[in-house]
Amino acid sequence: MSNFDPESSHDKMATAEPSPASSGTTLSCPCSLRRKSFVHIKNPYLDSMDEDVLYHLDLGTKTHNLPEMFGDVKFVCVGGSPNRMKAFALFMHKELRLADSEEDIKDICAGTDRYCMYKIGPVLSISHGMGIPSISIMLHELIKLLYHARCSDVTIIRIGTSGGIGIAPGSVVITDEAVDSFFKPRFEQVILDNIVTRSTELDKELAEELFNCSKEISTFPTLIGHTMCTYDFYEGQGRLDGALCSFSREKGLDYLKRAYNAGIRNIEMESTVFAAMCRLCGLKAAVVCVTLLNRLECDQINSPHDVLVEYQKRPQLLISKFIKQRLGLLDQTS
Template identity: 45%
Template sequence: MECTCDYILKTQPDWEEHYENCKVKWIAREKRDYPKNNDGTLRLRNKHLLKLDYDVLYHLGLDTKTHDLQAMFGDVKFVCMGGTKYRMKETAKHMANILDIQCDFKNIVKQGHRYALYKVGPVLCLSHGMGVPSMTIALEEILKLLHYAKAKDPIILRLGTSGGIGVTPGAVVISSSALNDTLEMCYKLAILGEEKKFPCNFDKRLNQELLSVADSEDFETHLGVTLCANDFYRGEARTDGAFCDYTEADKQTYLQKLLQLGVKNMEMEATAFAHFTSAAGVRAADVCVTLLDRLLGDQVTPEKEVLTEWQKRPAKIVGNYILKYYNK
């Protein structure tokens, strides 16, 4: 069987030979059709969409009737996603600078009144809000957009903030896998009143490549498990919310358990992000900076200038990676 990897970096000793969405690995692992066409474009995963006269990407304010999505987005190779509109605009500015691309930084989806989307040549920078529900709405519509645009072999990278577990504040964590709020390595979703569970691993080869380009930066970068919570306060074992049903000792016992499970950070999107991208056959990585060590406290206390600098770190790693691809 022919390998379908479009390698970004040359294989190094101990690296995975193939990406997880390579046809060689996919056919050996999955019990469903390969999710990409021969030219690297994404297959439509939902056959019900074929019955529509046109598809409305409602939350992005785009549709397949009045917008030529292939003309607008057909050259897209990378999608960078993150929580806030401000951070993703700054990410777009960083990509424009390192790729030397002129950009007006216009919010393409302003008419949707929910998200912000900036296009810098072949790179999209999209805000997705906070938490799984907001993120998955944006992600599902972006996946459909990439299909309609006939984008070839797209890569989606989430650039986030998180709470660290036993790592230096300001360090970056690249997620190897994700645990849900009951410490299972799966994404849970109730469909038609019945709970379904889906795997949520990330691409090992892509993570290895990202770690290699992170070596040139002057901050720590770790590979580790990410806990995905459904709530910022009690869901992440904080004691500083409006409600708290446990003691400080209870919290510390739980955090130590996470540490033993290999968890290096916690945020609110990783399980769903891993599942949706892998199910679509899209390579993806979750790259988050840590704003504090949760073993030592609950509140984010560094000065604004420090936090602003830290929040640029995922974009630096991802930018280095994208630059490697275009220099190649």
């Protein structure tokens, strides 16, 4: 493609600025005169059920007091890896300076091997596995959990890893638009024998707020861009290194270049269904992913382990700063 030029990118990039000092130790969100925004569901049958068993979370409306356990949740952070989400929970425990011990942070979903969940003050940290089917199952039960718990003004953020397109490995991408493999902002799902199409619009104000937070972090680049969500890690993302490959090297590279020209800056496998479901249920949502490689240069992730570990901490650092800013806590560098 003759109009492909990563160096001429007009991406909105963050620049480092001094961190402002603030005070306060409360873990309550600042008061507002606006009405509370509750999580809602799009299922007319749910309220008529005698009991709602959240099977994959090992929770239920009869077996657990969900409002007491989760009613104060304001921030939900989800990511693929159980270990990563446990690490994020421990990180947020330190950042929020909570009085209880780290040993008190237990996996709420320990009775199942599907997902893990940790609660740190007003923050939930939950794993969702890999791919659209896995995160979809988790989101159905998570949204019902927030609904039954009568949570209000909830912000939900997916933090994860991704492949970059035309940007340096280690860059953090804040998604402004989640698109499918045809570069369209939509999520298509087969329901019964129909294809249902849903919007993947994310909260623009939340994306801008996250981007503004990133300006205070000088250790890695952050940008706003489109994120492409695929159903597959290999052929679906134009890789040549899977067990199957049905296209030429030239065709795969041309596809990635066209994606770049369409405004796409990273590829992952969860953002479209995440955006669609959260939007329908009244949740302000964002996707923040670090890139582990530049797909225009290679297919395989071959950076040293310690480098990858450091990369994976970058979205967590940004989200921590965002949460502390929302809570009015003193900004600290971890």
